[in-house]
Amino acid sequence: MRRMLQWLAMLVAAATLTTWVATGAHRGWTKTTVAVKTVDEVTGLEAVTYEPRFVMGIELLGGGLAGAALLGGAAQLFRRKTKTTKNQERDNN
Amino acid sequence: MKPHIKAKLASLIAVTGLAGAAFAAPQTFDFKDPKGVNNAVFKLDAPLEAINGSANGISGQVVFDPAKPEATRGRIVVAAASLHVPNPMMKEHLHSEQWMDVARYPEISFEAKSLKGVRTDGNSISADAVGTFTLRGVAREMTIPVRLTYLPDKLGARSNGQMQGDLLVIRANFSIKRADFGINPKAPEDKVADTIELTLSIAGAAPR
Numbered sequence: 083m084r085r086m087l088q089w090l091a092m093l094v095a096a097a098t099l100t101t102w103v104a105t106g107a108h109r110g111w112t113k114t115t116v117a118v119k120t121v122d123e124v125t126g127l128e129a130v131t132y133e134p135r136f137v138m139g140i141e142l143l144g145g146g147l148a149g150a151a152l153l154g155g156a157a158q159l160f161r162r163k164t165k166t167t168k169n170q171e172r173d174n175n
Numbered sequence: 176m177k178p179h180i181k182a183k184l185a186s187l188i189a190v191t192g193l194a195g196a197a198f199a200a201p202q203t204f205d206f207k208d209p210k211g212v213n214n215a216v217f218k219l220d221a222p223l224e225a226i227n228g229s230a231n232g233i234s235g236q237v238v239f240d241p242a243k244p245e246a247t248r249g250r251i252v253v254a255a256a257s258l259h260v261p262n263p264m265m266k267e268h269l270h271s272e273q274w275m276d277v278a279r280y281p282e283i284s285f286e287a288k289s290l291k292g293v294r295t296d297g298n299s300i301s302a303d304a305v306g307t308f309t310l311r312g313v314a315r316e317m318t319i320p321v322r323l324t325y326l327p328d329k330l331g332a333r334s335n336g337q338m339q340g341d342l343l344v345i346r347a348n349f350s351i352k353r354a355d356f357g358i359n360p361k362a363p364e365d366k367v368a369d370t371i372e373l374t375l376s377i378a379g380a381a382p383r
Contacts, residue, residue, distance in 0.1 A: 110225075113261035117229070122212045124333040125326070125344045125378040129212040130229045132259060139262070 087157035091150045098146025105138045112139030201240035204343040204379030206233055206251060210333070213377040215253050219353075221368040226265070230283075232257030233377055237287070239343050241325050244300045245293045251345075251377065253283040273359050280311045285319065298325045304347070310356045322346045330380050340382035347375040 102108075115132035122129055206213060213233040219226040232254025239247045255277040260266045270277045286309075290302035300323040308317040323345055330340035350372045354360045359367070 111262045111265065114263050115259070115261045117227075117261065122210070122333075122378070124329055125212070125324075125342060127212050127214075127344060127346075127376045127378055129210075129376075130214050130216060130231070131211065132261070137261075 084157050084160035084162065087153050087160070091153035091157065094153060095147060095150035098143060098150065102138045102143045102146075105136060108137045108139055110139055112142050113137040201238045201243070201246070202341060202343075202381040204237045204239055204249075204341075204381045206235045206237065206377050206379040208233060208378065214375075216374040216376075217258075218372040218374075219368040219370070220372070222365045224366050226260065226367065228258060228260035228266075228269070230254070230257040230259065235284070235379075237343060237345070237379055239323070239325070241298075241327075244295065244302065244323065245290050247290045247302075247304075247323070248287055250284055250286045251375070255281050255283055275358065276311060282309070283311075284309045285317075290321070291318075298327075299323070300325070308351070310351070311358060313356045315355060317349075317351075319347050319349045330382060333378075333380070338380070338382045340380055342378055342380055344378045345375065346377075347373075349373055 114134065114136055116135045116137060118131050118133050120129045120131070121127070208231075211231055214229050214231045215233065216229045217227070230253050233251065234254070235249060235251040237247065237249030237251070239249075255275050256270065258266075258269055258275060258277070260269055269275055272279070285304075285306055287304040287306040289305050290300075291305055293300060293302040302321055302323070304319045304321045306317065306319070307314050308319070309315075323343060326342040326344065328339070329342045330338050333342060350370050353362075353367070353369045353371055358371075
């Protein structure tokens with residue numbers, strides 16, 4: 083169990099960091115739309131339109147890393163398996 | 176061309192021009208924009224957080240006379256529901272009762288009564304628009320610096336020849352105070368700036 087939780091924690095941390103970097107390492111809040119600016123040829127006005135795109139923000143980055151830390155911490159609650167020697171087994175018996 | 180014919184032609188052109196100026200009437204420009212180019216951008220730059228967004232639900236009419244720009248008047252309306260920020264939760268808050276209350280106050284408007292300090296440079300006019308700015312049900316008299324560009328016969332180029340007429344481009348940069356309009360006055364200013372910088376970029380059409 084301990085090992086499984088440790089692996090899960092690493093997986094969550096890696097997935098969070100990878101997604102954050104892959105979506106632009108944005109240091110603001112998460113965006114689900116991104117502004118696209120175009121210039122109208124006749125009037126010279128700059129138009130702002132929004133296209134749907136997911137950009138992961140720091141709150142999800144923080145949440146993901148905190149979740150990974152919690153899983154890592156939970157892993158510490160489980161005892162580490164210790165190797166027993168034949169002499170210890172005999173003593174125990 | 177013989178000199179006397181040239182002179183007659185020149186005087187005919189001059190007379191036609193004068194008659195045109197004499198009969199130039201104020202035109203009504205409609206700012207409902209099917210192309211979705213017209214927009215208002217807002218920025219709040221607080222020490223801890225910057226909020227940027229825009230609105231494109233623009234409508235309204237402006238009466239403009241190129242021969243008498245100081246008499247320009249009209250009303251520009253921004254649909255409050257078209258206010259957009261890229262973060263969905265922030266947008267929900269922005270539209271909510273505590274902030275813009277778009278359900279109760281669906282319009283943000285500026286009603287221009289006149290232009291003062293008009294400076295003309297060809298088809299470009301700089302001036303201060305005097306009028307009433309209404310936001311969240313609070314109306315305040317304001318003087319807003321504006322730049323108008325009159326584009327005669329340019330509607331055809333913008334509508335792929337489907338309509339003929341003139342265009343009027345209006346650009347304005349000004350700022351308002353959040354507290355003056357009761358936009359969540361309790362919100363901490365280190366996170367949400369009190370000053371809202373507004374940029375209006377709109378074009379209206381006067382079809383013939």
